[in-house]
Amino acid sequence: MKQHDETRREYMTLAMELKRQRQEGIAEGTRNMILAMLQKGFSAEIIADCAQTSAEYIIELGKKQHLL
Structure with missing residues (x-):
């Protein structure tokens, strides 16, 4: 039973880390898209x-980023 609890804890830790990395990746991608659109002259709205x-x-x- 102890082995099962340790494995479950490791899995949950890994799952949380993957979720955090995915969210950071999405945020970075959105930021890059915003900067690219600003460089092309799109309005903030x-x-x-x-x-x-x-x-x-x-x-x-x-x-x-000195774009505005």
Whole structure:
């Protein structure tokens, strides 16, 4: 029974780590898409609609990257 509990715990730890990595990957991909759209001249409102985020976030990110 102890071996079963240890294996279950290891599996759950691995599952949580994979989920975290997947979420980070999605966030990085979204950020890259936003930056690419800013570089192509799309408006913050259009990008926000596509990325399902706020225009304020788009503007803040654009300013940090010296694109706005």
